[in-house]
Amino acid sequence: MDRQTDSWSILVGGCLFFPGLFFFFKRTLTQLGCNHGDATTASARAVSAVQAIMASSAGVIIVTSCEDVMRDRHRLQVKGHEGRVGVGGYLRRELLLVLHHLFMVLACCPASLFCRQGRGDFFQGVLFLAELSTPFVCLGKVLIQFQQQKTLLHNLNGALMILVFFCCRVLLFPYLYYAYSRYLRVPLLRVPLEVPWPCNLGAGLLMGLQIHWFLLICRGALRLLLRPATP
Template sequence: MLALMAAGSVFFPGIFLVSRLTLRFVMGWSEADATVVSVRGVSSVQAAMASAAGYVIASSCLDVMEDKHWLTDAYISFAAPYFVYDVFAMFLCHRHKRQQQEGVHLATFVRREVLMVLHHAFMVLFCLPASLVWRRGKGDYFQGLLLLAELSTPCVSLAKVLMQLKKEHTLLYKVNGALMLLVFFGCRVLLFPYLYLAYSRYVYLPVHQVVLEAPWQCNVGVAMLWPLQIYWLTLMCRRALRLLTRRSDADAKKTA
């Protein structure tokens, strides 16, 4: 486990550094663009790996509680350092976006991105021990489903990259935005009710009674993570609505 964590501690920052150096000195990009694109690229790599691992795990477990797959603990251990790295990486993005402003410090970043920072801290301080220790080797199927939540990350990352590169007017941005909303809703928002539905079928109980039967770690995790996903989806929908409204106003002015 420690060896895998050490490997992850080298792997994710290593990809970031190689990507940023390549974009800056080979492609000639600015430091800000190279940093943001590299950060989002690493996020997409992690998401692709997590989704692939989640699919393999979930599809291999017929018994949702007792069946085990070696990849479960292995990938969770390997990916744990990513959430620590990602906080620092997001701070770099924050700093480059506001490089013309004064007072851009870590404390400023934490205040502006407090929900994201708390989310990452919760993943490391609670979800990591819950996944590796507290569940006692049971429920690999559910761990696989949770890893599949990362399917939405490449779409989110691409949206951030296109915004950084001032490509918000392109068809790619619009198509990616629609896909991002659909995938985020399915993999992040509907995921948690489905976990309870799958467990209710396993224990032959109505869904509304499963909360009392489910392990306490699951209830705490859902209570902390699900509202955040709903909140972030709401923000995405608001942004999409603003873009549509702005476009409608622009079209109206052209025809006036």
């Protein structure tokens, strides 16, 4: 009962903390002279980056403290975009992103907080590490928003974003199966047969999205590199 109360407290706290942080950033940027659209977009990126730093920090702490990947416990859990288009236009343009976050909120979050039966903190921590790439993604979009895409900072951030995104989002799912294969002491290819089918389905859907976004990032970077220099 205490654990369930704890989970609800975390959920309610996140629902209050992140919107409050968004309005704080937005008000600060507006007072600094940003227009409404820029302040809204930059604030959303800032909140996303803060959430990512918190989640990945929690992931590092959890992963490094769990020896038994199924039974060791470490109760630290955290989870929490453009203001210039209408809701309909945003949904059409960012449908995959919206579906991804709906899946995280409606399926992954309840499963993480209430359905794990006290097991799998290690895997929860590894999933938090996916957020390591988010600050780089957000910084890149903010730099583009303020027309700083030709700067050294943007180029350096782009290179780091590609590397971190590949390691922490694309390779993350094969690593989860590898860690579980070591726990079960079975060959890696047998692991999908040993886990419940909803886990395989969820991992497949999430990994497919990560690969899709990684290819989009690489295509954007390639287009930037091949673009002829402006005289």
